[in-house]
Amino acid sequence: MKKKFIFDYDDTLAWNQHDYSYPIVEMLTYILNVLGPKSPNPKTILDLEEEIDMQNVKTIGFKMERFPTSFRMTYETLCQEAGIPIEEKHQEAMYNIGMKAFSEERYKEQGLISGAIEVLEFIKTKGDKNVLYTKGDERVQQKKIEVNNIAQYFDEIHIVGLKSTKGFLDIIGDWDKELVYKVGNSIRSDVNPALEAGIKVIYIPCETWGYERQHNGISLPEKVITLERIDQIPEIYDSL
Numbered sequence: 542m543k544k545k546f547i548f549d550y551d552d553t554l555a556w557n558q559h560d561y562s563y564p565i566v567e568m569l570t571y572i573l574n575v576l577g578p579k580s581p582n583p584k585t586i587l588d589l590e591e592e593i594d595m596q597n598v599k600t601i602g603f604k605m606e607r608f609p610t611s612f613r614m615t616y617e618t619l620c621q622e623a624g625i626p627i628e629e630k631h632q633e634a635m636y637n638i639g640m641k642a643f644s645e646e647r648y649k650e651q652g653l654i655s656g657a658i659e660v661l662e663f664i665k666t667k668g669d670k671n672v673l674y675t676k677g678d679e680r681v682q683q684k685k686i687e688v689n690n691i692a693q694y695f696d697e698i699h700i701v702g703l704k705s706t707k708g709f710l711d712i713i714g715d716w717d718k719e720l721v722y723k724v725g726n727s728i729r730s731d732v733n734p735a736l737e738a739g740i741k742v743i744y745i746p747c748e749t750w751g752y753e754r755q756h757n758g759i760s761l762p763e764k765v766i767t768l769e770r771i772d773q774i775p776e777i778y779d780s781l
């Protein structure tokens with residue numbers, strides 16, 4: 542019986558979190574320079590940005606514009622709290638710094654996680670199905686797929702604004718659920734929705750951001766295989 546593997550993209554096939562970390566560091570430095578002695582301490586600034594960004598998920602979702610908008614709003618909020626006039630040039634600078642998270646050049650330079658292509662190729666040689674199920678702005682995710690030329694390794698590609706149990710069920714279709722595996726790094730977006738859909742999970746944890754850290758743990762740990770690296774999948778394949 543052939544298996545179906547449903548892969549996440551960000552921080553599963555390609556590192557992603559640090560794409561946002563570099564602009565956050567630049568934002569922090571910029572604000573400290575602009576506000577000077579009226580700046581709060583760095584942790585306060587970082588906590589505020591994360592709080593604003595989490596709130597913006599509710600209104601903007603995972604569209605590309607959310608992240609730079611959160612930078613601009615962080616600057617505006619800090620100015621209001623410090624009694625400093627908000628300047629348009631700094632609003633624009635904040636937004637532009639946030640947009641650096643979506644650098645095509647960085648996508649090309651970093652490529653995929655070591656071993657990812659080999660795993661996708663291995664699964665194809667077994668006659669199994671590879672499916673990509675990735676969350677985010679379609680413009681951003683499609684560009685990542687294109688610059689890394691990975692569409693060729695997948696039988697299906699699904700880019701969605703939010704992963705859900707229903708989304709998993711639609712992808713599973715009539716396939717035997719005992720032969721379907723979700724491969725991902727997020728308990729909130731990958732592991733638990735897949736478990737709720739009745740399939741097994743190969744969980745490869747890594748550092749992530751506030752939104753993905755909001756969960757109550759793995760709901761059905763007995764159906765989860767935890768690995769340190771994606772290139773370990775061929776080693777456990779025969780036991781799946």
